[in-house]
Amino acid sequence: MASQSDSELLQKWLEQRIQAAQTQGQSAISADSVMENMKKNLEDEFDTLGNWLTRPESNEINKLCEKGKEDGGKNWQGKGLEPQYRKVLCEAILEIKYFMNGVERKKGRGGTSAHDEGAQITELNNDRAYARCIVGMLALSEIYGDHCYLNEVIKRVKEKVATGVEEKLREHLRTEHAGNFDICKKVTKAELIVGKALLQGRIKQWTETKRRNKDGWRIKVPWGSWPTVCKQTAQAGTSEHEAARKDNLQQNKGSLVKFTLGDNTRSSGDALSSTMEDILVNDSYTIPEDTLTEALSTAIQNANNAVTGSTGSPSSLDLTKTIMEKFEQLSQDQSAQVCIKEAQDDTSSNGSALCKRLECIQKYLKATTANGGQGITENEFWDAKVKELWTELSNAMKDNKNSADQCNTVDSNKPASPSEKAACNFLHAGFTKLYETPSSSDDGNVLNNPSFRQTMGCFLLHAYAKHMKEKATCLIDEGINRAFEIWKDPNTKGANCNGSGKEPCVPCQWNDSWGNCEIKANGQAPSQNDKVEKKLEGIVKYDGDERMKTMAEAINKMELCDRVQCITARWRKHKANGGTEPSW
Structure with a gap:
């Protein structure tokens, strides 16, 4: 997890927002008042940028973009509408660059003069840097990120225009405001995730309205030329148009981040690791507003509890510290959620989706304990939290008094044997418990995160099924397969999956290779003892666990003749598979 010093821009900005909320005359600060103040501050800054983008560009920016013409040519690259399209994109992104450096240039005489008014500088070595x-x-991402050739325009700007831009910005900022220059290189992933939650919806709405109303030269020209220049004739709003727009966004994402934050930004590589560019363009990283408000409420309550018994309320600095910790946790949670979902949706994983989801959790554990983070260690995770989850699931299975009708038949609608039915019912009860809503998402138990809980619960139910197969007198494979088949899509039946949960549930499908998933502690190459199956041997075990023995006895409860038939069938299968004669 990033330390608070890593997120210094957000920290300074947040402290000012808290102080502003505290001066609104309320007896006690509330999550709603802080939330309202944060949103209003960002929206006010965006209104400023929106005004800049919808007025005529400054003469200075116009001249800078003249440098982007084709070498020896009169215009930017392309034919027809394309040269103007590229030049206007240049003017738009330079306006945003100036805004992010706290420099305003505009034409004199209300936008009609051939000369610009003097540069207006906004000091960014304070809480305003984060907002800008x-x-x-x-x-940049929402208004222009879905435009074709934007990455080429940014590349051209870097090659032909950037030197002039830097010279102009430094000239305007001079010594007293030199700290403004490229200050946005300090932005962290956590800061971007929080900002998206607060502002992205507003910018989306603004962009849609401006495009629809053809308002503002630097909005309507690129968007109006989009179908022709991008060779996309589908109407806006159609699936074909949306697919092309998203494809452009993916192609441009690296350039978007490097243009705003600089070349030192890590680009996409490992699909399981969130990067700045992934966060910027992927809506899955947007934290729901009610989740952010809930986190604020919890943080404020924690800060208030810390001063219980003393006089007064927590200081703005104490509140900032507590809220920052919660925001850092939220950003890590959201990144892990996206990681797990992408692993779940990866159809090319050849059965390794479950292993990839485990890797997402390992990355989360590592991130939340780095740099003094307050997360739990891997040992605590396995030896305490996973063990607690197994106790919860196994108790629910052992105490199950209900028979699931779906367990009455197995493959090809064949009537289930008593042992198959019992095995199916026990697992069905385990799945039912697994997909219930956790008691709380904020009591410090990492497995109260539904995606984490469901991923680890899937491993536990696999380990349980393995033990039952070994201890069953009869062959119960079809009963086990039936239970996994019933819960193939938990979103149709899970208590925390069918609308009441905030995210779709993680499916758990039977995978014979589940035990080979590797635990890569601290990035080290795993040994044979670092396989999931080996790790779970100390948690899901038959010896010394009365719950396991009780369930095994129920599965093996049958008439003598049935027992003889079971033993014979199992012996034949064992011999056919080349095994030695088992003994029971």
Whole structure:
């Protein structure tokens, strides 16, 4: 997890927002008042940028973009509408660049003069830096990120225009405001995730309205030329148009981040690791507003509890510290959620989706304990939290008094044997418990995160099924397969999956290779003892666990003749598979 010093822009900005909320005359600060103040501040900054983008560009920016013409040519690259399209994109992104550096240039005489008014400088070595950086990044992505050739325009700007831009910005900022220059390079992933939650919806709405109303030269020209220049004739709003728009966004994402934050930003690589560019363009990283408000409420309550018994309320600094910790946790949670979902949706994983989801959790554990983070260690995770989850699931299975009608038949609608039915019912009860809503998402138990809980619960139910197969007198494979088949899509029946949960549930499908998933502690190459199956041997075990023995006895409860038939069938299968004669 990033330390608070890593997120210094957000920290300074947040402290000012808290102080503003505290002066609104309320007896006690509330999550709603802080939330309202944060949103209003960012929206006000965006209104400023929106005004800049919808007025005529400054003469200075116009001349800078003249440098982007084709070498020896009169215009930017392309034919027809394309040269103007590229030049206007250049003017738009430079306006955003100036905004993010706190420099305003505009034409004199209400936008009609051939000369610009004097540069207006906004000091960014304070709480305003965060707002300017987040607004600029999100605006560039939302307003222009889905335009074709934007990455080429940014490349051309870097090659032909950037030197002139830097010279002009430094000239305007001079010594007293030199700290403004490229200050947005300090933005962290956590800061961007929080900013998206607060502002992205507003910018989306603004962009849709401006495009629809053809308002503002630097909005309507690129968007109006989009179908022709991008060779996309599908109407806006159609699936074909939306697919092309998203494809452009993916192609441009690396350039978007490098233009706003600089070349030192890590680009996409490992699909399981969130990067700045992934966060910027992927809506899955947007934290729901009610989740952010709930986190604020919890943080404020924690800060209030810390001063219980003393006089007064927590200081703005104490509140900032507590809220920052909660925001850092939220950003890590959201990144892990996206990681797990992408692993779940990966159809090319050849059965390794479950292993990839485990890797997402391992990355989360590592991130939340780095740099003094307050997360739990891997040992605590396995030896305490996973063990607690197994106790919860196994108790629910052992105490199950209900028979699931779906367990009455197995493959090809064949009537289930008593042992198959019992095995199916026990697992069905385990799945039912697994997909219930956790008691709380904020009591410090990492497995109260539904995606984490469901991923680890899937491993536990696999380990349980393995033990039952070994201890059953009869062959119960079809009963086990039936239970997994019933819960193939938990979103149709899970208590926390059919609308009451905030995210779709993680499916758990039977996978014979589940035990080979590797536990890569601290990035080290795993040994044979670092397989999931080996790790779970100390948690899901038959010896010394009365719950396991009780369930095994129920599965093996049958008439003598049935027992003889079971033993014979199992012996034949064992011999056919080349095994030695088992003994019971």
